[in-house]
Amino acid sequence: MPCFLWLCAVPGILELWFNAAMPAAFPTVALIGKYKAPEIAEPVMHLARFLEARGVKVLIDRLTAAHIKDCPYDVLLLEELGRKADLAIVLGGDGTMLNIARTFAPYDVALVGINQGRLGFLTDISLDTMFETITSILEGQFVSEERMLLESEVWSGGNGSQERVFDVLAFNDVVVAKGFQGGLVEIEVQVDSQFIYNQRSDGLIVATPTGSTAYALSSGGPIVHPALSVMALVPVAPHTLSNRPIIISGDSTVEIIVRSADDPRAHFDSHSHFDLREGDRVVVRRYAHKIKLLHPVGHSYYAMLREKLYWNRD
Numbered sequence: 001m002p003c004f005l006w007l008c009a010v011p012g013i014l015e016l017w018f019n020a021a022m023p024a025a026f027p028t029v030a031l032i033g034k035y036k037a038p039e040i041a042e043p044v045m046h047l048a049r050f051l052e053a054r055g056v057k058v059l060i061d062r063l064t065a066a067h068i069k070d071c072p073y074d075v076l077l078l079e080e081l082g083r084k085a086d087l088a089i090v091l092g093g094d095g096t097m098l099n100i101a102r103t104f105a106p107y108d109v110a111l112v113g114i115n116q117g118r119l120g121f122l123t124d125i126s127l128d129t130m131f132e133t134i135t136s137i138l139e140g141q142f143v144s145e146e147r148m149l150l151e152s153e154v155w156s157g158g159n160g161s162q163e164r165v166f167d168v169l170a171f172n173d174v175v176v177a178k179g180f181q182g183g184l185v186e187i188e189v190q191v192d193s194q195f196i197y198n199q200r201s202d203g204l205i206v207a208t209p210t211g212s213t214a215y216a217l218s219s220g221g222p223i224v225h226p227a228l229s230v231m232a233l234v235p236v237a238p239h240t241l242s243n244r245p246i247i248i249s250g251d252s253t254v255e256i257i258v259r260s261a262d263d264p265r266a267h268f269d270s271h272s273h274f275d276l277r278e279g280d281r282v283v284v285r286r287y288a289h290k291i292k293l294l295h296p297v298g299h300s301y302y303a304m305l306r307e308k309l310y311w312n313r314d
Contacts, residue, residue, distance in 0.1 A: 025140040026087035026110070028057045032078075032100055033064040034092030034116060041067040043091055043114075043127060048073055050131055054138060059085055082107035087294075089114065089134070090123065097122040098269050101291045102169045105149055110292045112137060121213055121308060124295060133296045143295040147210050147226050148250060149287040150174055152268055156280045170268040171291065172211030174284045176256045176276070177203025177236065179263030184239060186260040191252050198259070201238040206231055206254055206284045213305075215270075221245045225301060229286070254284040 029051055033040035045068060048058045058073045065075040081088065082104045090097050091114045101111060101122075113123030114130055125133050136142065152174045154166040178185045185203060189196045207216035212224040212232055221234035222245060229250030235243045248254070257279070258264050264276040276282070306312045 024054060024056050024138040026056070026138060028059065028084060028086050030059045030061065030076075030081040030085035030088040030109075031064065032061040032081070032088060032090050032092075032096070033067070034096045035063050037092070037116075038067045040064065040091055040116070043116075043130075044068065047089065047091070047130065047134070050134070051138075054135075056138065078103045082109055085109050087112065087137075092116050092123065094120060094122045098171045099271060101147075101171045102149070102269070102271075105169060105287065105289045105291055108289070108292070110144070110294050112294045121304065122210070122293065124299070124304060129296075136297060137294055141297050143297060143299045145226060145293050145295070146290040147171070147293060148208050148229055148290055150206065150208060150231070150284050151287040152266075153283045154266060154274050154276070154280060155283060156277065158279060162281065166266075166274045168268045168272045169287055170211075171208065172214045172269045173205050173207040173216060174282065175203055175205050175215065175236075175267040176258070176282050177265060177267065178261060179265050179275075181262040183262045185258065185264045188257040188259055189233065190255040190257070191248055193253075193255075196233075196246075197243065199235060199238055199243050200240070201235045201243065203236040204256060205234040205236060206256075207234060208232075211269075213308075216245075222247065223305065231284070231286075250286045252285070256282040256284070258282075 031044050031048055033044045044064060051058050059081055060071055060073045060075050062075050062077050065071040087110050089112045090100050097113050114125045115123040150170045152168055152170055153164050155162040156165045157163050176187060184200045186200050188198050205216045209224040209226040209228050212221060216232055216234040219234050219236045221232050224232060230247050231250060232245055232247055234245045258276050266274045266276055266282050
């Protein structure tokens with residue numbers, strides 16, 4: 001029997017041969033698990049072996065590999081993964097994804113999130129459907145979207161001369177807030193060098209569309225579709241109730257100047273923090289690079305909101 005006819009005659013053989021012969025859309029994949037979570041080792045290794053069987057080169061994050069005994073794959077730092085990987089699969093919650101997104105932003109690496117956290121706005125693939133979904137993605141079947149980030153700077157110094165003392169990226173939000181002593185923070189807000197308002201409050205959130213479903217949402221801010229290139233300015237418990245959330249262009253530059261506060265602080269995705277002083281300026285603008293997220297075919301942002309925010313329940 002000719003070889004081709006024999007393959008056709010045996011159920012499943014042709015499909016396996018065809019899948020193995022097809023080049024993956026992402027030939028090199030990095031796997032990154034939730035930090036300080038030893039239980040992540042098992043699903044990471046299951047996924048690594050699955051990818052390897054499909055001819056994909058597998059790279060493992062160094063901190064993830066610390067939980068894997070005798071890891072048989074190339075182990076690299078995050079920055080090295082960003083330079084070498086075509087796709088990064090993140091196993092964890094949204095907090096893990098936020099950290100990886102900030103690091104990978106300059107490298108144009110697509111990200112896929114497998115949820116092991118709670119809500120999972122960014123990590124929307126379940127462990128139960130992981131292999132099926134990753135197979136489709138490797139075959140080029142996915143929904144792609146881009147998300148904006150914020151680059152932030154802190155400027156400090158007196159006598160009319162300030163210098164940049166801190167800079168960091170944020171995926172969700174930048175927050176200038178009161179500290180542990182509890183008094184209100186008094187700030188001045190400018191957009192594109194135009195004075196907007198003075199505000200006494202617990203703080204001010206500058207949120208991306210991604211961050212609109214995080215801290216900003218709990219402070220009364222609007223939910224913003226991630227396809228929009230905008231920023232939301234959301235006051236936290238303002239002393240004057242007329243201080244309301246404002247949506248501004250993503251091309252804007254926001255300056256927050258600390259006028260009076262006991263111990264103000266700046267928070268960036270609740271990941272990085274900086275102690276501020278009176279007169280300090282926090283400058284926020286859109287970062288030049290975007291994050292690319294991949295979702296399963298049929299993914300809907302509105303369906304995700306219904307599920308995560310329980311809108312579909314009585």
